[in-house]
Amino acid sequence: MTQSAHRAWLRDLLAVLLLGALCLLFFWAIITPNMVDKGSFPPGDFGDQFHAFAVFEARELLAGHLPLWCPYVYSGHPFQADIQAAIFYPVSLFTIFLSWLVSVGDLSFLALEWEAILHFWLAAVFTDFFARRLLRHRGAALLSAIVFAFGGYLTAYPSQQLAVLETAAWLPLILWLLDVGTEHLGADRTFRLRDGWPLVAAGLAWGVALLAGHPQTAMYVFYTILLYAVFAAYTYRVAWQRVLLGFVLVQVVGFGLAAVHLLPGLEYMRLSVRATIGYAEVAGGFARQDILQLLLPGSAGVMSPLYVGILPLLLAVLAPVLRRTAQAVFWSAIAVVALLLSFGGNTFFYSLFYLAVPGFGLFRSQERAAFVFSFALAILAGFGLRWLLSPLARPFKHRFSGFTSAVGYLTLGGLLLVALSYYGWLVDGWSADSPYAAGLTRSVLLTVLLALSWFILWLRQQRRTRSTLWVILVLALVTFDLFTINWQNNLSDLKPDEHWTYSPLELVPMQDDDRPFRVHNEWRLPPNYGCVYQLEDIWGASPLRIAAYDEFLAKVPLERAWELLNVKYVITWRKTLPTDSGLLYEEPTGDETAYLHRLDYVGPRAYVVHAARVVSDTAALTLLADPAFDPFSEALLAAPLPSALDTRVVTSTATIDWIERSAGTLALDVDTPADGLLVFSEVFYPGWDATVDGTPTPIHRAQYTLRAVPLAAGRHHVEMHFRPATFVIGSIVSLVTLFLAVACLLWAALSRRAPHTPA
Secondary structure (H helix, E strand, O other), X not given: OOHHHHHHHHHHHHHHXXXXXXXXXXXXXXXXXXXXXXXXXXXXHHHHHHHHHHHHHHHHHHOOOOOOOEOOOOOOEOOOOOHHHOOOOHHHHHHHHHHHHHOOOOOOHHHHHHHHHHHHHHHHHHHHHHHHHHHOOHHHHHHHHHHHHHOOOOOOHHHOOHHHXXXXXXXXXXXXXXXXXXXXXXXXXXOOHHHHHHHHHHHHHHHHHHHOOOHHHHHHHHHHHHHHHHHHHHHOOOOHHHHHHHHHHHHHHHHHHOHHHHHHHHHHHHHEOOOOOOHHHHOOOOOHHHHHHHOOOOOOOOOOOOOOOHHHHHHXXXXXXXXXXXXXXXXXXXXHHHHHHOOHHHOOHHHHHHHHOOOOOOOOOHHHHHHHHHHHHHHHHHHHHXXXXXXXXXXXXXXHHHHHHHHHHHHHHHHHHHHHHXXXXXXXXXXXXXXXXXXXXXXXXXXXXXXXXXXXXXHHHHOOOOHHHHHHHHHHHHHHHHHHHHOOOOOEOOOHHHOOOOOHHHHHHHHHOOOOOEEEEOOOOOOOHHHHHOOOEOOOOOOOOEHHHHHHHHHOOHHHHHHHOOEEEEEEOOOOOOOOEEEEEEEEEOOEEEEEEEEOOOOOOEEEEOOEEEOOHHHHHHHHHOOOOOXXXXXXXXXXXXXXXXXXXXXXXXXXXXXXXXXXEEEEEEEXXXXXXXXXXXXXXXXXXXXXXXXXXXXXXXXXXXXXXXXXXXXXXXXXXXXXXXXXXXXXXXXXXHHHHHHHHHHHHHHHHOOOOOO
């Protein structure tokens, strides 16, 4: 390595370390060992869903089991098929492995917080890589990295919805590799197969983003890299055939690597409540007044996902003003489109995408398009800084001078806003809850940041400082701005170990009860508490639920649903229940009281019926809702049995002995006096297979949403295993893709190192 190359490598390393130090500083209250100052991510999706899911995944993996099915939510849940479970996401697996090395307990809340912090660093480092390639300047690239990683979007709800953060972090790396790969495809050079390694690597990064588990964010990544591939082809003068083949290669590798996750996920999506949704459900987005977030963070909500900082916003606007290069125009267009999309149905613009662009009618919460807006502005801010560091021709100097003057006038406008807010607060009697008090706080900060931004721009206009010092001033102001606004977005006073604290609400059912039972938690405990406490509940927190099960709970009376789903305990706000029960415990929870009831009658987890009939789904729900119908003596089937049941009168009942009940396996011995159907209080879902005395036996859908297996008279050993074909096929595709991609990268690396033999 030459001396200049060594210095360049050292500077790159210092940039990576600097970004890491900024991440640690931003989250200091999360990672500090001082328990007095220590906080954690606040209660919400991070703990209720993602940490609860991670605890279950870690337990299963460390026990040597693949967590394909989770019995602790929704009376049984296709866990691996739930896209946000992301059990094959490499970073999550690494977190579980490290946690196992340093601890003998469950995956801690703090361990998952460290995983989130790691992704802020990855987002920053990957953006630095990509921006440095575009900008050819380390300072400008660092600016882009800081703006994207610590801007309003990533530090807002993606910190709570971990899958959003972990998917978004990979976009800049994919773009960087795609840009390198597209240049290698250039029409002015002979393309060799080994030159395709960046595209293979981009495909692997894209596959990892898909494995991170947020399909909506992955959709934004897909369309961004698609548009950039077209743009890069134009930039590098690449023939469209080559670009198409290169982009297809990226997609084949990406989707192939993620097939183990995507195929089960698509199957589940087809059977879930998300299979049929319309415009009204997906058109949500920012309210139109949220545009104020750009300048006044907190003015339209607790968090401000559109906020990228005052100086970065000014630099992003300045970039296409100073030089209308292809890159500046491209990222400006991307920013405008993403901003309009983030308002969802509050503008007509989203309707065009809903009607014409695949994918935009599948997902809710269109405000997540702010992800692309935030990234585009970060890149534009880097361009703005880069242009100001370059010599400017006379026309561009005039533009810059006019822009600086405009920022000065904006600062005066900020002072006027301060005066008006102060006057309004004064008229309001200095009330602490006056809207003018909050407006005064925000307008003062805006004015200070505008004034400092104007001063920094003026310094550059006057060329009063050295370029290096000026860049340091820019980075310092931007860091101060974003850290001040965003560092407490997802910070609470709770300690990490206080998110899951045992109480008699959880312990009472576990003390003496070793028979199968379920619990119904009516929003007194975190929705996915069962994954942590190992209690089987009939509800949960995942937005994906089996549609038939969801309809069953909606249309069947709750007391009948409790019977059919083997519910024994109810945790509720109600002191009395509409069915016979005993009150075991009560506990204040905030302004209300939580009550723990034990039902007097508990439906069996498995039972044998000797009568069955085929009915439509509508008729099944009607009969199940009828108090006169006895679901424990007759099965309502969705399809006929291969052979009719013996309809003789049965004078004795079947006996059932449970042998095993685990996440993906059920085993029991049954002795039935006559032919019948063994009905399981387990949710029907494809992928389960059954054997009776070792012989494969079909599983039938009974009681609208449960499973049933036909049995002949006599004693039998019955087993059920969850082995979905989509998982098996997806695993094969993913392993083959990974093997071929790694082999291709190794071959390319060896080819580049091999000495060239002269002809």
